[in-house]
Amino acid sequence: MDTVIDEKSAKKIEAVLEKFLDESGATYALLTDLGGNLLFKSGEEDIDGDTLAVLSAANYAATKEIATLINKENFSLLFHRGDNENIHFAKIAQDVLMIILFKPYLSLGLLRLKISDIQEELSDLLGP
Amino acid sequence: MAIVNLKEKTIQVKIVYCGPGRSGKTTNLEYIYNWLLKTQGQTTSKLTSINTKGDRTLFFDFFPINLGKIAGFELKIQLYTTPGQVKYESTRRLVLKGVDGVVFVADSLLSRQEANIESFQNLIDDLEYHQINLDDVILTFQWNKRDLDENMIPLTSVEDMEAQLNSTLKAQSFPSSAITGMNVLKTVRHLSKKTMEAVIEKTVSKL
Numbered sequence A: 001m002d003t004v005i006d007e008k009s010a011k012k013i014e015a016v017l018e019k020f021l022d023e024s025g026a027t028y029a030l031l032t033d034l035g036g037n038l039l040f041k042s043g044e045e046d047i048d049g050d051t052l053a054v055l056s057a058a059n060y061a062a063t064k065e066i067a068t069l070i071n072k073e074n075f076s077l078l079f080h081r082g083d084n085e086n087i088h089f090a091k092i093a094q095d096v097l098m099i100i101l102f103k104p105y106l107s108l109g110l111l112r113l114k115i116s117d118i119q120e121e122l123s124d125l126l127g128p
Numbered sequence B: 001m002a003i004v005n006l007k008e009k010t011i012q013v014k015i016v017y018c019g020p021g022r023s024g025k026t027t028n029l030e031y032i033y034n035w036l037l038k039t040q041g042q043t044t045s046k047l048t049s050i051n052t053k054g055d056r057t058l059f060f061d062f063f064p065i066n067l068g069k070i071a072g073f074e075l076k077i078q079l080y081t082t083p084g085q086v087k088y089e090s091t092r093r094l095v096l097k098g099v100d101g102v103v104f105v106a107d108s109l110l111s112r113q114e115a116n117i118e119s120f121q122n123l124i125d126d127l128e129y130h131q132i133n134l135d136d137v138i139l140t141f142q143w144n145k146r147d148l149d150e151n152m153i154p155l156t157s158v159e160d161m162e163a164q165l166n167s168t169l170k171a172q173s174f175p176s177s178a179i180t181g182m183n184v185l186k187t188v189r190h191l192s193k194k195t196m197e198a199v200i201e202k203t204v205s206k207l
């Protein structure tokens, strides 16, 4: 099914993401569907969001296949640590993945709390 | 599974190049990418390729194209290839999620007839995995490597390829050479246009 995002929801989602970056201290947040279509991005400008969305969706899908292969429930947590930037992937709705870039001095635990705070709101706005 | 954003006024569709191993899917994307670089000086994104050391596609190649505006909407196309090799079933399947248009790149080499047919059946199965019917996607065939004709290499005739793969579907098809570029741009232009029209018909025109 094609996804149509109306103007009102789009504005609300953008506001939620901006507030999230403000409050969590994260650098960048992006929403993609599981097919790799960039839906929304917020924060640092010089990142190629289209490519990040595609690679994140692919990474998520591949990890999920691995989980099935070894008969584990889907890993709920995907996380990569870098020298300057950490990246965290969270499935926030049926078909939507959130990608968050944040500095290593921020705590992942706190970040995940912030994500779960906005998860329901985003999930509602993004529709079924 | 197109994405229409009414605030940003964008429509985004996904086109995937499928077909057996070594049929020329990656070469198609490279040709389009280089052509865009040459004619426009730059592209919005790099060509991303997840491949093996020997340049075989392991997961996909990807880059997005902006097609400009229609009726106030910015049109974006996401171009992907799949890995053709049979052993990469698991990753190939994932790439097809949410596909709107398919270019099936068939290999004209006589020795690849079976491989084309098997790969096309795989495509149908992979779509089914995502609950997509072949009728739900816009399909275009490419009979690729026609340039080899001049080198006296035995090829399947275009008529035979039509009969083997396209006799009931009657989809649009192009004889092509991804190496020389023959009909490479024509294929992507045709399919982009058809796919966009179908998406607009299903979404924006209903608002």
Ligand SMILES: Nc1nc2c(ncn2[C@@H]2O[C@H](COP(=O)(O)OP(=O)(O)OP(=O)(O)O)[C@@H](O)[C@H]2O)c(=O)[nH]1
Pocket (backbone or CB within 6 Å): B019, B020, B021, B022, B023, B024, B025, B026, B027, B028, B055, B056, B057, B058, B081, B082, B083, B084, B085, B144, B145, B146, B147, B148, B176, B177, B178, B179, B180
């Ligand atoms: N002569 C000729 N060679 C071609 C043509 N298209 C591709 N090739 C060659 O065929 C080989 C395989 O091409 P690729 O584009 O990598 O094939 P692919 O379909 O992406 O293969 P996989 O990634 O394994 O699925 C390369 O050596 C290409 O140069 C063509 O139109 N004519």
Ligand SMILES: [Mg+2]
Pocket (backbone or CB within 6 Å): B025, B026, B027, B055, B056, B057, B081, B082, B083, B084
């Ligand atoms: Mg390839």
